[in-house]
Amino acid sequence: MDRSSPVPLYFQLAQQLETAIERGKLAPGSLLGNEIELAGRLGLSRPTVRQAIQSLVDKGLLVRRRGIGTQVVHSQVKRPLELSSLYDDLEAAGQRPGTQVLRYAAEEATAQVAAALAVPEGTEVRAVERLRFTHGEPMAYLCNYLPAELLPLGREELEATGLYRLMRGAGVTLHSARQTVGARAATAEEGELLGEPEGAPLLTMQRTAFDDTGRPVEYGTHLYRASRYAFDFQLLVRP
């Protein structure tokens, strides 16, 4: 514990516990030792220790039972579903993603886009159409709309990284998003773009993302080749 660090004590403790769990120093199913004893040993107060433990319970790494103690969860919890960028996900999976910007223009919002971004129909918005590749093969066709005032994006930046990273870098703090995931058959044009025959199953995703003031900051409709992509997530049950 480093009291001179700007990192909060509860966070330091949570990190230490998390790495101990990851490295197997705290075996799955083992008890953590009670909070008061732990607090005394570390020279912290009990609420601080509780805060650290609670953050790991929220992550699904620990389970607390009254009268029993705090246990390390057995299963291989990864992380609950996050609002993640396809680019970052692919990069993290070592897939070396690539992007081809098909279109990047200002245009008037259609009814659908206007409703999603909560602007009047016909308002100018930015439209971005991209193809995402892995290993030189097309993987997804991404069509996104942003409020016009939001970002002066460069085409090169869009080819080099993901949209969310650019938005974060521009000071937009994402807060929540509403997603719909479905499937449908590819049209001839879509098949052409993605290298699939007409009628091939595609995974579809529509997403509206909001910043922390509740303003919509992005609307996207995405198409993924079902033969090469699936959504994978970890869910936690809220107690």
Added chain:
Amino acid sequence: MDRSSPVPLYFQLAQQLETAIERGKLAPGSLLGNEIELAGRLGLSRPTVRQAIQSLVDKGLLVRRRGIGTQVVHSQVKRPLELSSLYDDLEAAGQRPGTQVLRYAAEEATAQVAAALAVPEGTEVRAVERLRFTHGEPMAYLCNYLPAELLPLGREELEATGLYRLMRGAGVTLHSARQTVGARAATAEEGELLGEPEGAPLLTMQRTAFDDTGRPVEYGTHLYRASRYAFDFQLLVRP
């Protein structure tokens, strides 16, 4: 505030705030008043008030900014994705779900099922195959596997309600689940069952659910008619 109630004070306060937000008594974007003043007014301590506020921040209903205050979020936050039962979801949407149990038997685990349930290959498990209907139309084909010792399920119960509700009722506390959502074309048999032509796009879902000791308690592979079903969820960005 009812101090004689078994409901914790922070929870009572959180509920009051939540209903006030839902009913518009606390307008989106409005400030909540600072924690200390609020604590004094309600006769509570500041940590208790903070705990109440924090729980609503975790739900995405409030945003806190240092130096500014606590604000009600604008957007229509519903709820983050939960480990939910298709039956309950349909019922909540007023769709009057129905279930036809196609098969309910004990059988030896295949390699895939054994790996998912973390039992040796060939171990006896319970297999349940169901068709789920809405308005008399088939909607999904559900194939689930449970550890043999878990539940003595009746066929009637399976037709009357969802699997998760039955498991909860039998004392199983679900903790987390790992899901994969994808898409593929229907085979002739699948199309027959679901009332779709061969080759029609289907939404696929595989899920393994764990209880709070980390033991796998359910593995399922589900097929949904893409023309009639999509997954819809709300995500929150973890700060």
Added chain:
DNA sequence: TAGTGGTCTAGACCACCAT
């Protein structure tokens, strides 16, 4: 400068669980 949330402490009592 004044006000906000972020963090931390040192206690206290209670409900639940195993033995």
Added chain:
DNA sequence: TGGTGGTCTAGACCACTAA
């Protein structure tokens, strides 16, 4: 019965934001 987590209090100091 003894030990655990669940809840609650009454303070304290700090970092950040706005005016």
